[in-house]
Amino acid sequence: MRVLTVLPPRELYAEGHAGAISLLVSRVALCDDRVIGRAVSGVPLPGGKFVPLKRGIWPLPQRLSYALSCVRAARHFRPDLIEVHNRPDLAMALSRVAPVRLILHNDPRSMRGAKTAKERSRLAAKVLVCAVSRWVATCFAEGSDIPPRVEIQPNCVDxxxxxxxxxxxxxxxxxxxxxxxxxxxxxxxxxxxxxxxxxxxxxxxxxxxxxxxxxxxxxxxxxxxxxxxxxxxxxxxxxxxxxxxxxxxxxxxxxxxxxxxxxxxxxxxxxxxxxxxxxxxxxxxxxxxxxxxxxxxxxxxxxxxxxxxxxxxxxxxxxxxxxxxxxxxxxLFSLEAARARLVALRQAAIAFSRGLAAP
The missing domain is CATH 3.40.50.2000 (Glycogen Phosphorylase B;)
Known part of the structure; x- marks a missing residue:
């Protein structure tokens, strides 16, 4: 399966500069996964293959420029699945390119594209939403008449x-x-x-x-x-x-x-x-x-x-x-358990995009 992993724009995928999300992505990434994000100085983290995003030629607002760069990278790579970390609005945009799995590491109610129950319900209808804890999943479901589907993908330790x-x-x-x-x-x-x-x-x-x-x-x-x-x-x-x-x-x-x-x-x-x-x-x-x-x-x-x-x-x-x-x-939060869960959720995301029940 060709998987494209999209980091939040502030995350740096480099030794000595990586935040929590980058470290976790590197820890669980499979060897053929492609990881995209801001260009880094120094040695990239070892998980997957990191490819820095190319900046566009036009002076655009940073958020829009990052999103367009991600869309271009996705269209060029042609993945079977895109995994977006912590950016609901970007997940929605990329869902037009390929099936998307959104991994939420924080309370989504302050995130662009997920601030209201209506936005979150619309998001859950388009992409497979995953949360790192039941607490985050509860935040995502707040205010919904019909609880949206949210899968749990806990963080892990090697x-x-x-x-x-x-x-x-x-x-x-x-x-x-x-x-x-x-x-x-x-x-x-x-x-x-x-x-x-x-x-x-x-x-x-x-x-x-x-x-x-x-x-x-x-x-x-x-x-x-x-x-x-x-x-x-x-x-x-x-x-x-x-x-x-x-x-x-x-x-x-x-x-x-x-x-x-x-x-x-x-x-x-x-x-x-x-x-x-x-x-x-x-x-x-x-x-x-x-x-x-x-x-x-x-x-x-x-x-x-x-x-x-x-x-x-x-x-x-x-x-x-x-x-x-x-x-x-x-x-209970071992790397082996996390990778098994990762594979299962990737299969579930593909099935979700086809309108099938998760395996």
């Missing part, structure tokens, strides 16, 4: 590339984008109130505003740095994905205190796969992803994050139990 298990440091790690939505300031505040009670523990923030070494210094980061320094929290800045996995394998505890309803929660899944004891917020898809393998704590609920951290730092047996449960939970 267990074979995880670092080898090693002794744990008495360390609490936050890894991810350093923005208010991720609750990193709540973590700093919680640590400030706990650090004197646990002098043999350390706290680390690994990440930046964006993915990549050239991530900007934002007003939020400027405000957070002195607060983190005063609380004895080390801020490392951006680190590569392999470095993050190494850190998760060494840290005793990983926190994911997101205020934003996470549509999946890849950081939590990777932390569980690495055997850390995990604390997540009770919002979005996070509770569904972690099951009973993590503690829940709302970042802005008075004392909640402090209590969860204290509970784990005081109890090595509980940390070990959650680490074991986390590995077992993460195995």
């Amino acid at each position: 267990l074979s590339v995880l670092p080898a298990e090693r002794p744990r440091k008495k360390q609490v790690l936050f890894a991810g984008r350093v923005v208010a939505d991720k609750g990193v300031d709540a973590f700093v505040s919680a640590w400030a109130s706990l650090r004197h009670q646990y002098p043999d523990w350390t706290a680390v923030i690994m990440g930046a505003d964006r993915f990549g070494p050239d991530s900007p210094e934002t007003p939020f980061l400027t405000r957070l740095r002195p607060q983190a320094a005063q609380a004895d929290v080390l801020m490392t800045g951006y680190r590569s994905h392999p470095d993050v996995l190494e850190a998760m394998t060494e840290a005793a505890i990983v926190v994911v205190p997101s205020r934003w309803p996470e549509p999946f929660g890849m950081t939590a899944l990777e932390a569980m796969a690495c055997g850390a004891a995990v604390i997540v917020s009770p919002f979005g898809a996070l509770p569904d992803v972690v099951g009973d393998a993590a503690l829940l704590a709302a970042p802005d609920a008075s004392g909640a994050l402090e209590a969860a951290l204290g509970q784990l730092m005081d109890n090595p047996a509980l940390r070990a139990e959650l680490g074991r449960k986390g590995r077992e939970r993460a195995a």
Whole structure:
């Protein structure tokens, strides 16, 4: 099957610059898949074959220019199936060229072409809609008299590339984008109130505003740095994905205190796969992803994050139990399971385009 994968325009399919969607696409892509997106500098990610889009000769708005480039690439490649990530309007445009499968990684209700229930129903009638979690699927169905068809395609982790298990440091790690939505300031505040009670523990923030070494210094980061320094929290800045996995394998505890309803929660899944004891917020898809393998704590609920951290730092047996449960939970999201699901959904998308029942 000739498959064309279309990245969102801001995603970079390159080592050291890739966002979450690019990393996931590369992880599950089959060797003959063609991946298109913005031209990148450096080494493309290994999954599939990446072909940078050619820019048109006319000065057009960026969104329109990107869409036209995708249509031209699709007509030239003549795929059996087009997979569009996180762009409902682009999925509709490309559905005129070939069967389309739309993969939603975020709440679609703020996306162009899917903001209203009517738009989402029209979209679901044209393309096979897939969501990375039940939470995203629920968002897509909101307001519809007849629930539209939405398939679940969870994110995955490649267990074979995880670092080898090693002794744990008495360390609490936050890894991810350093923005208010991720609750990193709540973590700093919680640590400030706990650090004197646990002098043999350390706290680390690994990440930046964006993915990549050239991530900007934002007003939020400027405000957070002195607060983190005063609380004895080390801020490392951006680190590569392999470095993050190494850190998760060494840290005793990983926190994911997101205020934003996470549509999946890849950081939590990777932390569980690495055997850390995990604390997540009770919002979005996070509770569904972690099951009973993590503690829940709302970042802005008075004392909640402090209590969860204290509970784990005081109890090595509980940390070990959650680490074991986390590995077992993460195995449900293996790369092998994800690729089997990918193949099944591709076949379902072809059948859908022909008006047939899914196999």
